[in-house]
Amino acid sequence: MTDYIFDFIGGDSGPWKVTKMNTLKGLPLEKVSHIKRQPNSILKSNEGTWALKGVISNLRYTEKGEKEKLIALQEDIGRASATHMAMIPMRKSESWWALAQDERRKIFENKSHHTQTGLKYLPEIARKLYHSRDLGEPFDFITFFEFKPEHANYFDELLGYLRSTEEWTFVDREIDIRMIRV
Amino acid sequence: MTDYIFDFIGGDSGPWKVTKMNTLKGLPLEKVSHIKRQPNSILKSNEGTWALKGVISNLRYTEKGEKEKLIALQEDIGRASATHMAMIPMRKSESWWALAQDERRKIFENKSHHTQTGLKYLPEIARKLYHSRDLGEPFDFITFFEFKPEHANYFDELLGYLRSTEEWTFVDREIDIRMIRV
Numbered sequence: 001m002t003d004y005i006f007d008f009i010g011g012d013s014g015p016w017k018v019t020k021m022n023t024l025k026g027l028p029l030e031k032v033s034h035i036k037r038q039p040n041s042i043l044k045s046n047e048g049t050w051a052l053k054g055v056i057s058n059l060r061y062t063e064k065g066e067k068e069k070l071i072a073l074q075e076d077i078g079r080a081s082a083t084h085m086a087m088i089p090m091r092k093s094e095s096w097w098a099l100a101q102d103e104r105r106k107i108f109e110n111k112s113h114h115t116q117t118g119l120k121y122l123p124e125i126a127r128k129l130y131h132s133r134d135l136g137e138p139f140d141f142i143t144f145f146e147f148k149p150e151h152a153n154y155f156d157e158l159l160g161y162l163r164s165t166e167e168w169t170f171v172d173r174e175i176d177i178r179m180i181r182v
Numbered sequence: 183m184t185d186y187i188f189d190f191i192g193g194d195s196g197p198w199k200v201t202k203m204n205t206l207k208g209l210p211l212e213k214v215s216h217i218k219r220q221p222n223s224i225l226k227s228n229e230g231t232w233a234l235k236g237v238i239s240n241l242r243y244t245e246k247g248e249k250e251k252l253i254a255l256q257e258d259i260g261r262a263s264a265t266h267m268a269m270i271p272m273r274k275s276e277s278w279w280a281l282a283q284d285e286r287r288k289i290f291e292n293k294s295h296h297t298q299t300g301l302k303y304l305p306e307i308a309r310k311l312y313h314s315r316d317l318g319e320p321f322d323f324i325t326f327f328e329f330k331p332e333h334a335n336y337f338d339e340l341l342g343y344l345r346s347t348e349e350w351t352f353v354d355r356e357i358d359i360r361m362i363r364v
Contacts, residue, residue: 002318004318005316005318040318055316055317055318057315057316058279058280058315059282059283060242060283061283062282062283063282063283063284063285064282064284064285066282067282097240098240100241100244100245100246100248100249101241101242101243101244101245101283101287102245102246103245103246105283131316133239133240134187134237134239134313134316134317135237135316135317136184136186136187136222136237
């Protein structure tokens with residue numbers, strides 16, 4: 001067991017009640033009423049309707065100046081007042097992964113302003129990225145967001161912008177799951 | 183089971199006969215006489231004295247121009263005449279992983295010339311990188327090299343250079359395992 005690999009388990013129990021599951025691209029996930037996140041153990045869990053694994057890893061595109069701004073502004077997930085959450089498993093196409101590092105960075109930031117846009121919504125929209133691609137999972141990432149109920153529209157605005165970018169043309173599976181903490 | 187996650191199993195059987203195991207930094211691995219590589223299955227293997235897992239992943243630092251040169255020059259591992267091999271499990275320090283992407287790239291290439299140096303030894307020294315860090319493994323990478331017996335000194339020269347670089351000051355565990363195909 002490690003403290004940086006997690007299972008997100010969708011089923012009929014857990015601290016997060018699902019309010020909406022919306023498949024934007026690719027195959028859907030089976031509908032569930034609750035989701036929980038737990039530290040991964042070596043044995044594959046048979047719990048729940050589905051289980052998605054993700055690992056907290058090092059930064060892949062963020063540069064020094066951006067990192068310093070993020071650290072200055074962001075708050076960690078787990079704030080008691082941030083009762084609304086979104087979990088967005090997504091996958092990018094093989095053509096994305098075949099690009100060299102500088103080509104991906106150019107699309108990610110120079111053209112799509114991914115980090116700069118996320119910064120505008122800090123600290124209200126807290127975010128945590130879990131990497132799944134190298135774990136043999138069906139998704140490449142699980143992005144987890146947390147915010148106060150009054151910032152839900154604010155969050156939709158952020159997502160709307162990101163989904164209009166060149167980076168998102170490489171997304172070939174995306175499921176937007178909204179939850180509230182119970 | 184996937185076709186990009188592999189287990190390297192050290193024990194008393196396998197197609198690769200170990201000729202030397204040299205710990206350069208950090209804890210050693212238990213001595214074994216043979217090593218095999220097999221596709222990873224979900225169940226943890228209890229085979230062998232030790233098992234190290236690694237995943238073939240996307241490029242992390244390589245830029246477009248470098249990638250094109252690599253593709254033009256490199257040969258895949260598995261050449262019948264390349265009977266000599268090295269497997270080098272290594273780990274980098276937390277201070278490396280805490281750096282932003284541009285800081286790591288600067289040390290990796292601008293200062294340490296990692297890719298440029300590797301290119302000089304192509305196609306003679308074939309190389310394959312397996313990522314382990316995000317799998318909860320004791321090493322961050324397993325680098326696998328393959329060459330003809332007459333290029334063994336050439337390979338040592340390449341390693342000697344890399345180990346003298348600023349990048350290598352971040353390496354905190356490294357085991358150099360030499361093998362021949364039996």
